[in-house]
Amino acid sequence: MHIIGRFPFNSCETTALLLGRAIKNQYPLKEVLFVDGNCKIGKDRHFWIEVDALCYDLTADQFKNIKRPFFGVTINYHSQFFLGSSKVEIETQFENNDFYTSKVEQFDLYVQNITSYSNGRKTVG
Numbered sequence: 001m002h003i004i005g006r007f008p009f010n011s012c013e014t015t016a017l018l019l020g021r022a023i024k025n026q027y028p029l030k031e032v033l034f035v036d037g038n039c040k041i042g043k044d045r046h047f048w049i050e051v052d053a054l055c056y057d058l059t060a061d062q063f064k065n066i067k068r069p070f071f072g073v074t075i076n077y078h079s080q081f082f083l084g085s086s087k088v089e090i091e092t093q094f095e096n097n098d099f100y101t102s103k104v105e106q107f108d109l110y111v112q113n114i115t116s117y118s119n120g121r122k123t124v125g
Helices: 004-005 012-026 090-095 097-100 102-116
Strands: 031-041 045-051 054-057 070-074 082-089
Touching: 012 031, 012 082, 012 090, 012 102, 031 090, 045 082, 082 090
Parallel strands: none
Antiparallel strands: 031 045, 031 082, 045 054, 054 070
16 A cells, blocks of 8 residues: 555555554444544644544654554543544445545455454454
């Protein structure tokens, strides 16, 4: 996937889609939300995942004021840096995402690899 090659820079949408799909595969009964928002400093557009009122933002550290990714931080903590403007269930976001639909086999292979790697580990809820 060409965008991931510059990770974490300019790869937040693809990363959030991959992570969200992997979490949904692992925990099908969980509500997994894809969040579209903006960085408070610089106003750059940004994407992340929310599950059980916790944020999973693997590309947060692409911004100057953030030193590491966020994995399971509270929405309140995350909102110090980012403002979410819309939230949608991950499956709905997949249905509406042209990047995913044009590369479905490759995308699902990445998700399968992420899911296999996390098997046996409790990563969410």
